[in-house]
Amino acid sequence: MTDFTHSPAANAAAPSAAPQRNWSQLALRWLLFALLGAFALFYLMPLFVMVTTSLKSLDEIRTGSLISLPRDVTFDAWRTAWSSTCTGVQCEGLRPYFWNSVLMTVPAVLLATMLGAMNGYVIAQWRFKGANLIFSLMLFGCFIPFQVVLLPMARMLGIMGLAGSIPGLIVVHVIYGIGFTTLFFRNYYVTIPAELTKAAKVDGAGFFRIFWSIFLPLSLPIVVVTVIWQFTNIWNDFLFGVSFSQAGTQPVTVALNNIVNSTTGVKEYNVDMAAAIIAALPTLLVYVVAGKYFIRGLTAGSVKG
C-alpha cells in the first residue's frame, strides 16, 4: 500500500536547495495556506449558520439577523430537539426515531457490503461468459432515479409481507446498494493479480476458501470505503424512509422532516437546526473518525479500475 508520509507531490513541492528561491517559496506557501483556509471557510459556512442558530433563543432569531453570533448561548434547543420537540402527536424529540435508523442502517450496510464483496470477487476473479454483461446491468442500476421505483416497490413489499417494516426498509436499501458496492469491490479486486487465484486453485483451495483466506484479509481499505458510502446514503435517505415505513418504524430523517417542514405551524428555527445536527451526528462521526481510511481505501484500488 502507498506510503502516506512520502507523497511524491510533496517531494516535488519541498523547498529547493537554491537560496534565491526561498523567498518566493515562502510566499507560495502562504498563498497555499490562504487558499486552503478560504476554501475551509466556504465549506464551514453552512455548519456555522446551523450551529449558531441552534444556540440562539427563538426571540433572538425573530428579532435579529439569522446569520450572526448568538448574544446569549443557550442549549435549550438541543435538549428540546433530542427529547421533547413534537414530531406529531408524540413530543419525545428525535430520540425514539434514532434507534429505528440504527436498526435499519446497520444490517443494511453489512448485507450490502457482504453481497458487494462476493459479487465483486466473482466478477473480478472468476470471469465467466456473461459476467461483464451482468456487471454492466448492475452498474446501470445505480442510476435509476429512486422516485421511479417507489410505487412498484411498495407493491412488491406488500406481496412479500414486508410493508411498513424495518426488514422491508433493509431489503430496499440492500437492493439499491448492491450496484455501488459491487462496483467498489470489483474495481478493487480486479487489481489483485489473477495468478494468485490460479495458484491457490492449484493448491486445491475452493471458491470460498480463496475468498476467505486470500481476498478478505486484503479488503480492509475497500470495506471502509464501502461502509462509509453505504452508511451515509442509507442513514440520510428520506424518500424510502417516508414511503416504506409506518407508525413505529419511521427513521430519524422522517422525524427530522416532520420537525423542519411543517407548513402552517410556527417555525422554531433553533430547534430545527439542533435537530438537523443531531440527526447528522452519526454520519459526521463516521467521516471524522474514518476519513483517513476513506482516502487510503480509495487509494488502494477502488479508483484504479
Place this chain on the structure above:
Amino acid sequence: MKKSVFATAAVASIVASNMAVAGPEAEVLHWWTSGGEAKSVAVLQSEFADNGGTWTDMPVAGGGGDAAMTALRARVLSGNAPTAVQLKGPAIQEWYEEGVLADISSVAEAEGWADVLPASIAGHMKCEGTWCAAPVNVHRIDWIWANADVLKSNDIAMPTTWAEFNAAADKLMAAGIIPLAHGGQAWQDATVFEAVALGIGGPEFFKKAFVELDMDTLKSDTMVEIFDQMRTLRGYVDSNFAGRDWNLATAMVMNGEAAFQIMGDWAKGEFIAAGKVPGQDFLCASTPGEGYLYNVDSFAMFNVDGDDKKAGQDLLAKLIVGQNFQKVFNLNKGSIPARVDVALDEFDSCAHTSAKDMNASNEAGSLLPSYAHGMALRGAQAGAITDVVTAHFNSDMSSADAVEMLANSVANSL
C-alpha cells in the same frame, strides 16, 4: 400524571391480553407536526384514548402534505393502508374512485352531520351520496393581515377594494415601507392570485374559472385584468421575496418592515405566538371583494380489516365532528369549527369575523372552495394553474400571454 398514564397503559395492556377483543384502534396519517398543530391533534388523541381507543401516530410533514401523500400511495399499493388519513378536497373523491375508502355514513347519520355542517362543506365529505370523510376545521384563505401601527401612522384604512389597496400601497412605498410582505413560493403566489381573482372577478366568475374550469372564463378579459393586478402587486413586494417562508413574511408585518400580508388564517398563530393582540397590534380583514374562500381539513377512513380498527374509525369520525373537539382544536389552530353550532365565546375577533362571513356567504352562495389549497380542483389541474400563476409572477410575462398559457396548460392537464 405520568404515573396515571402508565397505570392506564398497564391496565389497558392487561385487559387487552386477557380479552380477545381489544378496544378501538386507529393509525392516523397526518401532516400536523409542529408545536401548535401537533398540540391540536393531541386533543383528538386524548379524547380517543379517553373513549378506550388506541391511537398510533403516523405523522409525515412536508410540502403541505405532498410527502404524506407519497407515503399514502405507497401504503395503499402495498395493501397496508392507514386507518385514517388527513385528506381534503376533491382528493377524497379521487381516492374513493380507486375503491379504497370506507363508508362512515352510519356515524354521520347517527350524529346528524347534515344538520350542523354548511351544505358546501358537507358536499366535500360525501362520495356518491355516502359520507366518506369527517371535517375538522375551516381555514379562511382570503385574509389580509396588517400592522396596525404602520397603517395608523400612515393614515391608511383597511382597503375594501383593490384600487384602494393599490393607492394605500403607493403611499406606503413613498414612505419607505414595503407594502406587501410575500414569500415567493408557488403555493403562496397561488394564494394571493385566488384572493385577487375572487376580488376582481367575483364569486360567480371564481366558480366558473376555478371550479368548473370553463374555458371562456379562463380566457376572458377579466382574467387579463386579474393578471394585471398580480403584476401591480409584484411591484409592491420587496426584491428578496423569492423562496421566503410564509412565516418570515408574517414576521415582516409584525415588526413593521411591511404593512400587509395576504395569507390564510394560520398566519394568526404566528402573530399570537409572538404575543401580538388582534385588533390592537395587528388587523385582520377579508381581502377586497365579496365571497369567502375556504380550506377544510378533514380525515378520510380507508378500508381496513379487523373489527377493532373499524370501531376505531367510527369512534374517530364521531369525535372529530363532536362539539368539544371542534372547539378546542380550532382554538389552537387559528381556524374556526366546521360545524356551525359551536359556541365561539372563547375565540378571538378574527375568528368571529370568519364565522360570521362564512354563514353570510353560505346563504349568499359565495362560500367557495380554495383552488390554491386543493379544495376546488384535482391535483393535476390545480397544479397546471399554479405553474402559470407562478411563472407569470416571477417573470415579465404579459397578462395576455399568461391567459393564453393558462388555457393551454389547463387543457393539457385534463
Place this chain on the structure above:
Amino acid sequence: MTEWLERHMPKMVLAPSFVAILIFVYGFIFWTAWVSFTRSKLLPKYEIKGLIQYERLFASPRWDTAMDNLFIFGVLFIVISMVLGLLLAILLDQKIRAEGALRTIYLYPMALSMIVTGTAWKWIMNPGLGIEATVRGWGFENFAFDWVVNPDRAIYAVVIAAVWQASGFVMALFLAGLRGVDEEIIKAAQVDGIPTWRIYSAIIIPSMAPIFLSAFIVLAHLAIKSFDLVIALTGGGPGYATDLPATYMYAMAFSRGDIGQAASSAMVMMGVVFAIVVPYLYSELRAKHD
C-alpha cells in the same frame, strides 16, 4: 456433485443479486415504461392509451425548463466539482500540516442531508439575510449577490450548494489518485529539472484518467438524482425556474396525482442516463479485456 457445485459456485453466488437487480431495476423500468403509455392518475392503471403522456410532456413549458436546467446544472456541477476537487487535492498534497483537519472539513458536507443544510444555504444566499446583507453591512453598498431570488440566476445558486456538497468527495477521489502515482517516475522527472506544474500537467494528471471517469460517474449520478437539494433550497422556484426532471416527476406523481405523466418523464430521464452511462460502461469493459 461437489465438483459440479464448485464449478458453478461463482454463478450461484452472483445469482441472487442478479435476480434482484433484474426484478427491482429492470422489471421496474419496464413497469414504468408500461405505465407511461397509460392514463394513470392517482394510482397506476394498466390499460394502454398510446403516446398521449409523451405529447403532454413535450407540450409542457415546465418540462422544457426542467430539461434545460438539467443540462446547465449537470454540466456546471460536474465541471466545477471536478476542477475544484482536483485543485483542492493538489493543494492538500503539498505536505500540509493540518491536512487531516482540512480534509475532514472539505469532506463533511457529504455526510449531511440536504433537508436542513438547504435551509442554511437559503439564508446564506438570501440577499436580505446572508452574504449580500453582511457585505453591505461592511460598507460595500453596491455589493450584490441575489442569485437565489433571481429567476435567471437561481439555477446557479443551486449549483453552488451542490458543488459544496459533492466537491469534497471528488477531492478525496483525486487525493487518493495522487497518492497512488508511482513515485519513481516523479523522482526521475525532478532529477531532470522539470518544474512542478509541468510534472502535474504532463505526468500526474494524465495518469489519473480512470479517476476522472469514476468521479464523472459519481457526479453524473448525483446530478441526475438531484432532488432534496432543489426542494430544500428553492422549492423549484422562483416560479419553476429551478425545476429539474427529478422534481418534475415527483410533483406529477405525488402532489398532482398524474402518474402517467410522471412515468413518461421518468422514461425520458432514463434515456438521458442511458446516453451517459453506456459509453462509460463500454470503455470500462473494453479496458477489462486488455
